[in-house]
Amino acid sequence: MSNMNEREAALENKYALDQEVTFKIEARAAKLFGLWLAEQMGISGDEAKVFAAGVVSANLDEAGFEDVKRAVMPQITAKGLDITEHMVDAKLEQCMAEAKTQILADKK
Numbered sequence: 001m002s003n004m005n006e007r008e009a010a011l012e013n014k015y016a017l018d019q020e021v022t023f024k025i026e027a028r029a030a031k032l033f034g035l036w037l038a039e040q041m042g043i044s045g046d047e048a049k050v051f052a053a054g055v056v057s058a059n060l061d062e063a064g065f066e067d068v069k070r071a072v073m074p075q076i077t078a079k080g081l082d083i084t085e086h087m088v089d090a091k092l093e094q095c096m097a098e099a100k101t102q103i104l105a106d107k108k
Contacts, residue, residue, distance in 0.1 A: 024103050025103050026099075027056055028103055029065075030052075030055050030056045030058070030065070031052045031053075033055060033068065033092055033095040034053070034056065035048055036095070037051070037055070037072060037075075037083075038051040041075070065092050069088055069089075072088065073085060073088070
């Protein structure tokens with residue numbers, strides 16, 4: 001019975017670590033996306049960091065990036081930027097790949 005309990009505890013720990021890594025990757029991706037979008041909007045320096053932090057906060061509403069898109073698309077439109085929702089999706093995908101590489105490299 002002890003082995004079964006140990007195995008169960010190990011699986012629970014692995015699941016918790018996997019969830020933590022996934023959260024960090026999504027947060028980093030949102031930050032990278034926010035910094036990119038700030039640049040597109042002509043925002044730089046500390047203002048860009050604050051803008052990116054707002055994008056990260058928007059990502060806490062629900063799983064995935066639909067909440068981020070709902071937050072940024074009106075801003076993109078208001079600025080008159082030629083950035084479509086499809087382009088936002090592609091950039092978010094790119095940011096996810098980059099964030100995953102960064103986070104996994106940090107773990108080593």
